[in-house]
Amino acid sequence: MRVTLERSALLKALGHVHRVVERRTTIPILSNVLLRAANSALKLQATDLDLEVVESVPANVGDAGATTVPAHTFYDIIRKLPDGSEITLEQSGTTLALSAGRSRFTLQTLPEADFPDLTAGDLPVRFDLAAAELKRLIDKTQFAISTEETRYYLNGIYFHAIDVEGIRMLRAVATDGHRLARVEIPAPSGSGEMPGVIIPRKAVAEVQRLVEDPDGTVVVELSPVKVRFTIGSVVLTSKLIDGTFPDYARVIPVGNDKQLLVDKGDFTSAVDRVSTISSERGRAVKLALGQGRLVLTVTNPDSGTATEELEVDYTADAIEIGFNSRYLLDILGQVDGDAAVLKLADPGSPTLLHEQDGTSALYVLMPMRV
Structure with a gap:
């Protein structure tokens, strides 16, 4: 040669x-x-x-x-x-x-x-996907992928086609048991009959890096056991996770009637500030909600306490609820727009988060005892 x-x-x-x-x-x-x-x-x-x-x-x-x-x-x-x-x-x-x-x-x-050849075999489902849309599906769900190897079926993003109010959608879901991210886009032509597949964490990260031109198009080919992405001159082939993704719909709350509308930037900064003194293990931040106001509190027996008050749009009954501050910040980092909506039920039930102007991206966060 x-x-x-x-x-x-x-x-x-x-x-x-x-x-x-x-x-x-x-x-x-x-x-x-x-x-x-x-x-x-x-x-x-x-x-x-x-x-x-x-x-x-x-x-x-x-x-x-x-x-x-x-x-x-x-x-x-x-x-x-x-x-x-x-x-x-x-x-x-x-x-x-x-x-x-x-x-x-x-x-x-x-x-x-x-040198081993990862023979893909027959990949019967094929469709084109705008690079920007694929990147969005990954960016907004990747943070919630589990790193717990014993629950290997959560170590990736679950992609599947689903009917939503009569419209076929391509949906991406990831969860680690503490938080859940669900994002969807209109299903591209050819993806409507795709099997539900779990794309592993490493493959997801590589695809995310390889999408360098957001205006480009990615060719996706898959079977029940393998997936192939063609991104420009690069071809990435990956085995899929051989497992059953849990019925995530069961953990998405539907009856949360206490709605909090908050400025995303102010809320993110406040959570970040008060969590400065939280312990590495606990990371708990308490949210005390009342009429038009939110008080954030962090208590660490080793280093002290921190509180901050925000004016918010909240008219429901008073409630106190705790969250892992890092998980909360991870979700807020994915919310587009200037405002975030939190829908709460009680201190022991999961909370729903989404953007103010739509629910194509939906997040669920489990509470903590504080």
Whole structure:
């Protein structure tokens, strides 16, 4: 294999694919990126056996061929080369020679034949999705993905098509048992019959990073066991979480009759300020609601107390309720617009949060004892 190409193109592609490679793995070949030169292009491929990213870059191919090199070392070398460099890669036996200007490197390789291929098989459902809409679905739900490995079926975002008042919608849901995020958009053509799938946390994070052009279009293909995203020149394939997502509709309250309308910026800043003295373990903030006013209180036996009062739009019965301040701030950070709506029932029941001008994004937060 002999190939010459621009540093900038190679660096951009390597930046996309090398993130998939785990820094610690017991299988040596998984530390490598596959390089395949043919037809005026260099194809780069990386995998961790659950997730695979492939990207091709234009190149001057002298001799076609393929090999694998250590992904992170290769990326670091390319990153440190001068801007505008022309890079030549030449394979010889079990080594790959890399030259750029006066720089020379020799990397140990492993055979291409050992590199695993995450064969996707048949992906019967296919649809196009605006990149901005996919990014919105992920951005507004990703924070609620569970990191508790024993409840593996919560370690991703649940995507499914559902009828809402006679309109077919594509809905994304994530929950960790403490908070829940649900966001929906009109279902794109072709997605109406998709199976409900749980896309793993790592794949979700990579898709989020790869969506660099919000005006672009993402091609989504899926089966009950795998999903593939084509984003520009990058193709990401991932296994799906093999599990059943819980019936999340059961935890979304419907009878919460106490409505609080609050300025999002003022409320966020107040919660952030009073939580400064909260303990790392507790993070509890108490909300005391009365006619037109909200008092936030944090008490920490080790460091003291903090209170702050806000003028709010609230006319229901007085109530005191506690929340984890970090969870509350996470949700407020996803609310668009200047105002947030909280619908409460009692101190022991989940609270509903959404934007003032619609419910395409809906959040549920479990209370804490305070």
